Amino acid sequence: MREERLLEPARYYTSELKAAYRDRLVERFEELTKKSGIDVEANKATVRSLNEENGILDGYRRKKGLWIFFLIFSIAVVAVVSYFAYKQSQGWSRTQEQMTRAALEAAGIGFFGFLAIQSIIKIGKYAKLIKNQEKVVKRIEGDAWNQVSPLLSIMNTEDFCNIVHDIAPAIEIAPYIPSGFVERLRERSDRENELLNHINFLKGESITTVSSLSGCVDGKLFMVMSYVRFVMGTKIYTCSITLPYRDYVTDSNGNRKAVTRYETLTASVEKPYPYYHPYTRAIYFSEACPNLTFFRNPVNINAKSEKQFEKEVKKAEKKFIKIEKKSLKSGGKSFTPLSDTKFEALFNTEDRDNDVEFRMMYTPYAISQFTDFVKSAEGFGDNFYLEKDGCATSCILEGGQLGYSDGIRPGIGKIASFDYDLINRNFAHYGDAFFKNFYFCLAPLFMIPVYAEGRDEDFSKILSDSRPHAFDGFDAESLAAKNPELFRPAGTVTDVIIKSASSKVVECGTLFAMKSSSFRGESRVELVYRVGFHVSGNVPVHWTEYIMQSRTVEMLVAYLGLAEGQMESLINASGCRYPFVCKDGFAGFVADRKTLESEEFVSVIKSISASAEKLKTGDVAKQINPAEKLIGRIESLTRRN
Numbered sequence: 001m002r003e004e005r006l007l008e009p010a011r012y013y014t015s016e017l018k019a020a021y022r023d024r025l026v027e028r029f030e031e032l033t034k035k036s037g038i039d040v041e042a043n044k045a046t047v048r049s050l051n052e053e054n055g056i057l058d059g060y061r062r063k064k065g066l067w068i069f070f071l072i073f074s075i076a077v078v079a080v081v082s083y084f085a086y087k088q089s090q091g092w093s094r095t096q097e098q099m100t101r102a103a104l105e106a107a108g109i110g111f112f113g114f115l116a117i118q119s120i121i122k123i124g125k126y127a128k129l130i131k132n133q134e135k136v137v138k139r140i141e142g143d144a145w146n147q148v149s150p151l152l153s154i155m156n157t158e159d160f161c162n163i164v165h166d167i168a169p170a171i172e173i174a175p176y177i178p179s180g181f182v183e184r185l186r187e188r189s190d191r192e193n194e195l196l197n198h199i200n201f202l203k204g205e206s207i208t209t210v211s212s213l214s215g216c217v218d219g220k221l222f223m224v225m226s227y228v229r230f231v232m233g234t235k236i237y238t239c240s241i242t243l244p245y246r247d248y249v250t251d252s253n254g255n256r257k258a259v260t261r262y263e264t265l266t267a268s269v270e271k272p273y274p275y276y277h278p279y280t281r282a283i284y285f286s287e288a289c290p291n292l293t294f295f296r297n298p299v300n301i302n303a304k305s306e307k308q309f310e311k312e313v314k315k316a317e318k319k320f321i322k323i324e325k326k327s328l329k330s331g332g333k334s335f336t337p338l339s340d341t342k343f344e345a346l347f348n349t350e351d352r353d354n355d356v357e358f359r360m361m362y363t364p365y366a367i368s369q370f371t372d373f374v375k376s377a378e379g380f381g382d383n384f385y386l387e388k389d390g391c392a393t394s395c396i397l398e399g400g401q402l403g404y405s406d407g408i409r410p411g412i413g414k415i416a417s418f419d420y421d422l423i424n425r426n427f428a429h430y431g432d433a434f435f436k437n438f439y440f441c442l443a444p445l446f447m448i449p450v451y452a453e454g455r456d457e458d459f460s461k462i463l464s465d466s467r468p469h470a471f472d473g474f475d476a477e478s479l480a481a482k483n484p485e486l487f488r489p490a491g492t493v494t495d496v497i498i499k500s501a502s503s504k505v506v507e508c509g510t511l512f513a514m515k516s517s518s519f520r521g522e523s524r525v526e527l528v529y530r531v532g533f534h535v536s537g538n539v540p541v542h543w544t545e546y547i548m549q550s551r552t553v554e555m556l557v558a559y560l561g562l563a564e565g566q567m568e569s570l571i572n573a574s575g576c577r578y579p580f581v582c583k584d585g586f587a588g589f590v591a592d593r594k595t596l597e598s599e600e601f602v603s604v605i606k607s608i609s610a611s612a613e614k615l616k617t618g619d620v621a622k623q624i625n626p627a628e629k630l631i632g633r634i635e636s637l638t639r640r641n
Contacts, residue, residue, distance in 0.1 A: 050141055060129045158563075224438060236269070482582075574608050
């Protein structure tokens with residue numbers, strides 16, 4: 001049975017979950033701080049010192065800028081005065097007035113010349129002071145990074161997922177897709193084709209997974225996938241040229257003469273252009289209403305007044321009456337609108353194909369909850385899509401609605417800082433954002449009572465059967481998406497779509513063939529003939545031709561079971577020379593297949609895995625120096641995010 005409070009998701013979130021999640025975030029951050037053993041007060045003192053030194057540095061920069069202004073101003077004054085002095089010297093006759101003016105000009109040139117020389121000296125002085133002060137600031141900032149690095153090394157946004165179950169026991173969640181997850185769905189589904197439609201969509205060649213989650217709500221499985229979808233569209237390129245032409249005018253004396261005028265010709269061409277759209281899709285699996293299919297579009301109610309919405313309701317009522325009459329005439333699948341026309345206008349679907357099951361889903365209670373939900377200030381309002389096909393229902397959000405670019409779960413680079421207080425604020429801010437995004441992705445499906453019916457799944461068993469021995473292709477894409485530059489085809493300039501082409505379980509992990517695609521840009525010019533009022537000619541329109549390039553890269557994924565910072569510090573300390581990415585306890589090593597299957601590489605991975613096992617049972621801060629090579633990693637993550 002469904003947890004009753006989840007049937008009213010917006011109210012449950014506002015009244016209980018939001019505050020409970022924040023409280024647990026605060027507790028978790030305190031636990032991490034204590035575990036890391038960092039000296040918080042020492043870091044605060046270092047940050048205060050850093051702020052003071054930055055203030056001194058800013059003062060030097062302002063003074064240098066002021067002297068640069070004086071230098072430019074002095075040079076300009078000397079140049080102007082010298083020019084006028086030269087002009088006046090052409091008619092020099094040694095009168096008293098000219099002598100006085102010449103003396104003043106000479107004094108002015110001398111004064112501003114002296115000011116220019118002083119400016120050069122001062123600029124050099126402050127440039128040296130700035131250089132020395134930058135070294136001081138960099139040293140203190142490095143000290144601050146070292147002070148918080150033990151905390152950053154054990155911090156992981158996987159904590160955001162773990163807290164969900166703490167405050168809402170009905171929701172189990174894992175920050176990845178277990179290898180047996182999809183197979184389990186296939187085994188339990190009587191409508192495998194419809195189920196696979198949702199899964200296969202995400203496996204399409206034009207889609208790359210950015211981040212993923214899976215879990216269970218009252219025994220019903222779900223997946224949440226953030227992905228980027230490539231679509232080849234078009235772009236309009238516009239250029240113009242200005243051409244002269246001869247015109248004739250008559251002056252005030254009646255004389256006719258030729259003048260040159262100009263006319264601008266503009267031309268446009270429409271050419272193929274690759275677009276990359278981010279989305280987040282929550283897929284909920286329930287055996288309820290397996291014969292119902294529909295697709296729901298948002299109606300943007302949150303941007304409309306009550307009066308505008310009433311007009312939409314009247315339009316919807318007329319529209320659905322027409323659809324009903326059409327279905328009766330055609331003799332096909334019947335369509336009978338609900339008596340609640342406000343809900344019909346809000347739900348905005350006319351392709352549903354089973355009225356009985358639709359009414360089973362949207363009972364009067366569910367209708368009431370849906371209406372309140374889309375009008376609520378919490379969550380995403382009305383801005384979501386719903387797609388039902390067989391036993392799977394998807395709630396789809398456009399990527400920009402999440403508030404950050406990492407998909408459903410923000411990356412550690414968004415939290416990292418040398419300032420403990422800022423880390424604390426970032427941890428709370430992005431933790432709150434994650435929970436809100438995750439919860440409201442699934443909230444439109446929580447409110448349907450019939451979805452709680454049917455057989456329950458043991459999600460913990462699915463996890464125990466899958467981890468750490470196997471890794472799903474979706475998560476391989478998510479891992480690769482942390483550093484797409486490792487997989488980018490040479491010479492390309494657009495985003496990279498990375499797909500898991502094949503996988504093979506080997507001695508120390510899972511070997512994936514990652515196929516990546518992107519576009520290189522070639523400059524082109526197309527001449528477009530245009531005719532104006534007075535001139536005509538070819539307008540050169542500059543555009544870019546995008547040519548797809550592909551590349552296949554091998555990546556071996558090994559399970560280490562540590563926080564992201566710990567894994568990266570451990571691998572760096574091991575002397576591993578292979579490029580790698582880390583996420584959620586897994587490390588992906590990038591090289592050619594021969595290298596990844598070599599005895600030397602296997603030996604390196606075994607050594608790293610053995611060290612990871614030791615770290616799991618010991619004092620992390622004492623056994624490994626997490627500050628080693630961490631500052632550069634955090635800086636690169638921060639720039640990337």
